[in-house]
Amino acid sequence: ITIWDFAGQKQFYVTHQCFLSQRGVYLVVFSLKRGVEEIDRIKPWLYTIQSRSPNAHVIIVGTHLDTAGAGDLRTIQQALEDLTKAEIKDFLPKIESIHFVNTLLPNSAGMSELRLKIMSVAEKAEATPADAKSKVTKRVKIMGEKVPAFFLELERFVTETQKQLLETNKYYPFPILEHEELLEQLESRGFDIDSENLDNAITFLHECGVMLHYNSYTQGLNKLYFIQPEWLSDIFGKIITIPEVQNWVKEGILKKSAMLILLKDILREKNIQAIKVIDNTELIEKIAHVMERFEIVLNISDDEILIPSQLPDQKPDDLYPHHGGDCLERLYRMPCTPHGFWSRLITRLALFAPSK
Numbered sequence: 519i520t521i522w523d524f525a526g527q528k529q530f531y532v533t534h535q536c537f538l539s540q541r542g543v544y545l546v547v548f549s550l551k552r553g554v555e556e557i558d559r560i561k562p563w564l565y566t567i568q569s570r571s572p573n574a575h576v577i578i579v580g581t582h583l584d585t586a587g588a589g590d591l592r593t594i595q596q597a598l599e600d601l602t603k604a605e606i607k608d609f610l611p612k613i614e615s616i617h618f619v620n621t622l623l624p625n626s627a628g629m630s631e632l633r634l635k636i637m638s639v640a641e642k643a644e645a646t647p648a649d650a651k652s653k654v655t656k657r658v659k660i661m662g663e664k665v666p667a668f669f670l671e672l673e674r675f676v677t678e679t680q681k682q683l684l685e686t687n688k689y690y691p692f693p694i695l696e697h698e699e700l701l702e703q704l705e706s707r708g709f710d711i712d713s714e715n716l717d718n719a720i721t722f723l724h725e726c727g728v729m730l731h732y733n734s735y736t737q738g739l740n741k742l743y744f745i746q747p748e749w750l751s752d753i754f755g756k757i758i759t760i761p762e763v764q765n766w767v768k769e770g771i772l773k774k775s776a777m778l779i780l781l782k783d784i785l786r787e788k789n790i791q792a793i794k795v796i797d798n799t800e801l802i803e804k805i806a807h808v809m810e811r812f813e814i815v816l817n818i819s820d821d822e823i824l825i826p827s828q829l830p831d832q833k834p835d836d837l838y839p840h841h842g843g844d845c846l847e848r849l850y851r852m853p854c855t856p857h858g859f860w861s862r863l864i865t866r867l868a869l870f871a872p873s874k
Contacts, residue, residue: 522727538566539725540725541645541726542575543640544611550580550582550583550586550590550594561601564613567611575643576612577636578598579619580617580618581621591618601613617632642659644658665722668710669718669719671709672704672709675709676723679693679745680745680746694743694745696741697740697742704716720743729743729746729747730744754814769829770826770828771824774822814862815865824865829864
């Protein structure tokens with residue numbers, strides 16, 4: 519069992535799509551102290567879960583029960599119940615239950631009930647079978663699922679590889695393997711890399727949080743394997759929250775020289791001294807390339823990157839320059855938008871825009 523705590527600051531929204539899995543139970547937590555307005559703030563979280571993990575099991579938890587009045591609780595409860603009746607219900611995951619608790623009283627009846635609910639939902643939670651031969655059958659329970667021995671052998675390989683950062687690795691000192699390198703290492707250890715189980719085993723380990731791999735062909739992301747999921751989370755967090763540390767981002771643009779300082783901090787925190795034997799420019803380009811594949815940043819020059827989630831709130835005056843001639847416009851009606859949607863859209867569209 520692995521537990522992931524998703525940061526609530528808006529800067530992190532664009533990264534959430536990288537870590538959601540169908541093999542999990544989600545707790546969406548909000549503060550009762552802030553009133554019924556909090557319901558609107560948790561909606562994007564629910565949209566994001568449903569978009570990345572359809573029909574996931576969700577438990578909604580309101581904290582600070584001791585600070586809310588009886589009238590406020592009734593209003594909040596009604597607003598939550600209305601979610602499943604509104605026009606957005608088709609965009610929501612499966613809400614298993616709603617709990618209001620006071621976390622200062624860990625042994626209270628409310629907290630005990632929440633713990634039991636988490637256990638019961640986990641026991642009945644289902645996912646697509648890990649075995650490729652079972653894909654045509656119905657979903658199976660996650661807890662107690664039997665998986666091929668090959669999956670567990672691959673898990674042991676990933677665990678061992680996490681401890682052995684090879685200097686021959688293209689992305690050294692970061693724990694990333696390219697597709698060809700992964701196959702080469704597996705073959706050298708006697709794995710049957712032609713097995714139809716390989717892709718399914720990797721998907722299974724991804725969904726369990728052991729390693730990360732994405733089937734997106736955008737920027738060739740499907741060719742990368744992240745063998746330390748927590749590292750990816752750390753690196754994203756360091757880069758996209760730069761304004762909280764230093765005023766280095768100006769109108770969404772960050773100098774790559776500032777990135778180097780942050781990357782060195784991450785390596786130092788993990789007691790990795792490899793920074794001494796790797797070219798600084800090469801190091802920056804590697805991580806910028808990875809983040810661009812995730813549509814989190816965009817390379818705009820040799821010494822700058824654009825972080826769309828850090829663009830200023832104020833609309834520029836020349837947003838719609840007139841070029842003459844006819845102009846075709848298309849209007850989309852979207853009942854909801856997942857976290858980070860607009861930032862990723864800007865990044866993706868920029869890839870198709872003329873370089874000038």
